[in-house]
Amino acid sequence: MNMMNGAAVAGLVDKHKPTLEKAAAAAGARGYWSAYPEHLKAYGETAKDDGEAAFKAHLGKAFDIEVPGASGTVGSEQSPFGVDLGITYPKPDIDAVLKAAQGAMKGWRRASADQRAAVCVEILERLNKKTPEILFAVMHTTGQAFMMAFQAGGPHAQDRGLEAVTYGWMAQTQVPAGEVTWEKPQGKNPPLVMKKRWHVSPRGVAVVVGCATFPTWNGYPGLFASLVTGNPVVVKPHPGAVLPLAITVTVAREVLAEAGFDPNLVTLAADSVDAPITKELCTRPEVKIIDFTGSTAFGDWLEQNCRQAQVYTEKAGVNFVVIDSTNDFKGMVRNMAFTLSLYTGQMCTTTQNIFVPKGGIETEDGHKSFDEVAQALAAGVDKFLSDPARAVEVLGAVQNPATAARIDEAKGFGTVLLDSRSIEHPYLKGARVRTPLLLAVDKKAADTYCRECFGPVAFVIACDDTADCLATARRTAMEHGAITAGLYSVKPDVVEDAVEACLDAQVALSVNLTGGVFVNQTAAFSDFHATGGNPAANASLTDLAFVANRFRFVGVREPA
Amino acid sequence: MNMMNGAAVAGLVDKHKPTLEKAAAAAGARGYWSAYPEHLKAYGETAKDDGEAAFKAHLGKAFDIEVPGASGTVGSEQSPFGVDLGITYPKPDIDAVLKAAQGAMKGWRRASADQRAAVCVEILERLNKKTPEILFAVMHTTGQAFMMAFQAGGPHAQDRGLEAVTYGWMAQTQVPAGEVTWEKPQGKNPPLVMKKRWHVSPRGVAVVVGCATFPTWNGYPGLFASLVTGNPVVVKPHPGAVLPLAITVTVAREVLAEAGFDPNLVTLAADSVDAPITKELCTRPEVKIIDFTGSTAFGDWLEQNCRQAQVYTEKAGVNFVVIDSTNDFKGMVRNMAFTLSLYTGQMCTTTQNIFVPKGGIETEDGHKSFDEVAQALAAGVDKFLSDPARAVEVLGAVQNPATAARIDEAKGFGTVLLDSRSIEHPYLKGARVRTPLLLAVDKKAADTYCRECFGPVAFVIACDDTADCLATARRTAMEHGAITAGLYSVKPDVVEDAVEACLDAQVALSVNLTGGVFVNQTAAFSDFHATGGNPAANASLTDLAFVANRFRFVGVREPA
Known part of the structure; x- marks a missing residue:
């Protein structure tokens, strides 16, 4: 009926x-x-x-x-x-x-x-x-x-x-x-x-x-x-x-x-x-x-x-950003600080792995060493979250107590660039608020950065050079999945190489985000969320492949 | 490069x-x-x-x-x-x-x-x-x-x-x-x-x-x-x-x-x-x-x-036709004789199971008993293939010797309505030409008709009534797969019931084929070949589901 x-x-x-x-x-x-x-x-x-x-x-x-x-x-x-x-x-x-x-x-x-x-x-x-x-x-x-x-x-x-x-x-x-x-x-x-x-x-x-x-x-x-x-x-x-x-x-x-x-x-x-x-x-x-x-x-x-x-x-996946060069170092740091802080890194699109050439990068202010880049990111996050009232409106709270516990465990995984802090929420007492933990690790520590460390933990990883950053990032995304990828570079050939790496790994790429758009945000009707082509997801939100196999066409025909 | x-x-x-x-x-x-x-x-x-x-x-x-x-x-x-x-x-x-x-x-x-x-x-x-x-x-x-x-x-x-x-x-x-x-x-x-x-x-x-x-x-x-x-x-x-x-x-x-x-x-x-x-x-x-x-x-x-x-x-699948009633009994028999004969039943769309109410059916010439329907189908195939020169141009040859051997084995599966014959090809000596074997079997012999007997073997199956024919056909298609389904009926409510059964079993339905279109033929750009929704196939030729997951979209975005 x-x-x-x-x-x-x-x-x-x-x-x-x-x-x-x-x-x-x-x-x-x-x-x-x-x-x-x-x-x-x-x-x-x-x-x-x-x-x-x-x-x-x-x-x-x-x-x-x-x-x-x-x-x-x-x-x-x-x-x-x-x-x-x-x-x-x-x-x-x-x-x-x-x-x-x-x-x-x-x-x-x-x-x-x-x-x-x-x-x-x-x-x-x-x-x-x-x-x-x-x-x-x-x-x-x-x-x-x-x-x-x-x-x-x-x-x-x-x-x-x-x-x-x-x-x-x-x-x-x-x-x-x-x-x-x-x-x-x-x-x-x-x-x-x-x-x-x-x-x-x-x-x-x-x-x-x-x-x-x-x-x-x-x-x-x-x-x-x-x-x-x-x-x-x-x-x-x-x-x-x-x-x-x-x-x-x-x-x-x-x-x-x-x-x-x-x-x-x-x-x-x-x-x-x-x-x-x-x-x-x-x-x-x-x-x-x-x-x-x-x-x-x-x-x-x-x-x-x-x-x-x-x-x-x-x-899960291991989202990455590769930093090759930039002409807006401050904007880059500000943008990444927001990305790492937003919802305490609990988005499936949050960057986990930040690949930087060990010899440093070129910026509008000249050369910055690997340590300078890493420290600038740490300082950027720290500054961005310095006012608790503002910080909690970005961080929110940690959904699962296990995620909070994982932060402490992660401190041993590398050199601490920025320690995670608890923040007392100004008006919601008992809120589980944490700030991101940022660690420097060597490229060899693949066991550390090749698995998703869900929550506010990110790694700054020293690679041989930009090509090595891209190759490592590509491999990690292909083998362990990624929903988002970022690149900072002023060099068209590096952008081209990054596009090729992302086509291989089937991960969406955001280039030179320094303003009000963040790698962890996707817009419906424009950005696809995940591609479905690496271990982070087998489907994409939303393309025809996501819907076309949920039903079948049954034809009925009869002589006219 | x-x-x-x-x-x-x-x-x-x-x-x-x-x-x-x-x-x-x-x-x-x-x-x-x-x-x-x-x-x-x-x-x-x-x-x-x-x-x-x-x-x-x-x-x-x-x-x-x-x-x-x-x-x-x-x-x-x-x-x-x-x-x-x-x-x-x-x-x-x-x-x-x-x-x-x-x-x-x-x-x-x-x-x-x-x-x-x-x-x-x-x-x-x-x-x-x-x-x-x-x-x-x-x-x-x-x-x-x-x-x-x-x-x-x-x-x-x-x-x-x-x-x-x-x-x-x-x-x-x-x-x-x-x-x-x-x-x-x-x-x-x-x-x-x-x-x-x-x-x-x-x-x-x-x-x-x-x-x-x-x-x-x-x-x-x-x-x-x-x-x-x-x-x-x-x-x-x-x-x-x-x-x-x-x-x-x-x-x-x-x-x-x-x-x-x-x-x-x-x-x-x-x-x-x-x-x-x-x-x-x-x-x-x-x-x-x-x-x-x-x-x-x-x-x-x-x-x-x-x-x-x-x-x-x-x-494989067990394609079926349900015969409820017809106002063109001769056309029906002629159409089905062609379907059963074409390429010696070696099409994945050939009908294997023909469900007929044991009490018979109504036709333009009055009532026909189950036996009359079954015998008419046998006689129709036999007549259609009576001229060897014409027969070989429809039958072709049996691709695999195992298929030919299977015909002999199948003779024991039911009451032989029409035996399979070898035909000597008029000008291609050594051609492996066989005619269809048609057997009457009881509905209870599900072991026989619920598996695909690849090649020119078809079963005429006596069911309690049309509803039982449809229910049995529906179940066999859902459990064992089917690419094609046919129905002969002059009653709109029976057609409606058959459509529902085919929607459940996700099999394409051809109704009242008595002329030059056959259940085992599908036309590109119009008929889908298989639906992908039952065990006969997990995909359909060709819909968007068949193509949409063979590639992924990789987005690249950058501030303007």
Whole structure:
């Protein structure tokens, strides 16, 4: 039975088709474009207070959401800013969740690509309205500072979601939605004439395995790519960051139900650290698509063990910057200090390895030795974070206590250029705030810099010369993965060599960033996030490859 | 070093851009379109004689082709029509072939998507000119009859190749080829302005593992999809059908060299049944893409063991037709008789399982019992093949002696409705010609009809009723794979149910074929060949999913 509310769905198509068309044009042009405002005042005069109030209303309560077959509760979120959230979520029954998801699929499959896309854009628009609430949910689960939690957790995540909807919509509309006449001439005989049409058949149940640091930004692409292509989606948040996705699932279910679809097209399957369900859920034969962001170990496990599913993973990597030369040394240091500090190095795009020729570099102020470069970077970070009130608004808090512990462990890995400090948050007592640790290491210490040291730890690595920097960086990215690469050079041939190295390692390259754009930031509809071509990720946010295999075309033909 | 011949390549882009644009429009519209004529006279008055002479010039000789590191020869092709080809090919050195392929990649990667596509279309155009020679090469390796070897081995294969080029070109041109300015407003401050461009970075060495029955038709999509997206391609033909691909590789190398690219972008790696190299080749870490057509056992092996590569497989399946009712019983029988006979059932699209309600069906002549339907099909095939001279031009010859042996073995699987016969070929003595075996089996004999019995063996299966036919067919396709499905019914609700079943099983459906279109034929630019959504194949010829993951976008950005 298809309960679709025809009038409601038609209204959504009319309402959102212009957005989809603009988004498709933007994805093709790849200039700047965004659908959702990134300044807080666009969300109303009282957005901040309203968001905080809505967030606080969740604290200490059972989150109100229907989960198929649920009995009991889970929930153990702790704010990295020192607040015990005390929220519980229904404990799912995997059989019931999967059965409900499968049952919901047929009506959704029967909808057109335009209709599914319009419903998805409506979900995103409602999520956008809830940005202030989601902001605080993101902030107090991930440890992101206020402004980042707002932008990355709200409009930027929504833009990435819209991007996935757009690509999914484009991939489906590569064939005509309606009936086509195929007429093949037969010389003097009458032509062969067939009526044909193609149906989008989704893969099956999709699972989104959320991460603790960017639950919405990293979760929305997979969620919306699967949903728009007809698949029901089970959202399995990280136990430490459930609330942002629980709110998201609630909104999706509301919109789906209003449009007359089964709300179980999007379900929440929360678990706890003590009783994880991800392996059991993801190996179920009903599960045909998995989107995962997290550790290399678990991502590899999913790829190896969930052979029944298309598995899209974003894992760890060793992002790098190569410094060859610059004509804006101060700008370079300032830019890199921000990159290393932002969200305490907990972005999958944060630079870890900074390769510098051991003989130093040329700058607008003449030659700087390796030590001068390394010290300048350390001093730059230190200065940038000298005012605690300003520092905490960049650093945020450390999401996981294990990350904080790793900083101390890392101090023995090289020569300390800048030690990590704890900062007392001016108004959020108990916040876990740390500053970056910067170490100088020799190129030979590959064991140290060839694995991701997640969190605010970066290495300045002395290589023989620029060519050696590039060759080492290239090799580390090919073997251990990288999502971002940076280069500072005033020499066109070095830039050309760096491009070739990045083409080999399939990692995006940012050249000579000295101003307000940072290597760890990517913009939806323009920058691809990861390429999918090295061990850091097997997929890219968002290209056609990310969406095109989430459904199949089933042709039906009949003589006319 | 990039040896690209700029003027030659520019000329090819000018020459072939209109074809690409027409092909892209055709792929979007999915009406009838073909780039290469399928009537022999388009290839010249003397095409047949010229083709045969060119083919015969290869016999008993060493095939003249450069293969990196080759020493010694392989070659044991036997014509199913009774001719010993006696052709030898250089025995490749895998290390040398892979090294040469990798070395060839950089110059090709540096070319634009337009340039690569134009070179590929030029290769196809030259292949098209060689159609008469390829015709005989296909005929005398696969056993296809003359007309099929011409059409399927020549223009239809070339159309499928062009389709892959077109999709690969479209997937690459989803982002602008040139530099883009990204300008983000910053309120009252000056905007952030970046120059960006995106490079296509190919995965790496691709291997095409050819099959014995359709070496060009099934080989070209993977070959051209990989090549157009920047990957060097190693062509590993089936030991029984080397010649058609050896000619293809020769043409590709000529065109690449003329355009100033390294001819080792396409290399031939022939082997023999006694000393197969496919496993060693395909598990090499340098190999990043594999396209395979063949058995389920070997396809599964590749998927399991070549985890370093994107593996595209087309394997076995149990194609079905469900007969519910018809208003053209004679047309139905005639159509199915042709389908079962064409190329002696050796197409991956041939119907194997014919599900019929045990209570019979309604027709324009009233009710027909199950036995009447089964006997009519048997009589239809028998009558269709009663004239040997006409029969051999449809049946062709049986490619593999094992397939012929399987027919005899299959006789014990059910009640023989029509026995298989040997036919003496009127003018090709020694040709291995067999007619189809048709058996009636009970629905309970799932062990019999749930595995592919490759070759001219089909089962008429009695089910409880139409719903049971559809449910059984759906389940067999989901569990064991299917590339084609057919339905005969005059009832719209039954058609609707069949569409739903085929959406579940992700198999293309042909309804009420009674004329000159057959379930086992698919047309490039309109019908997808396989969906990629059931065990018969993990990819579809050709959709965006088939091409989009053969390369990655690497972005390079710099402040403007």
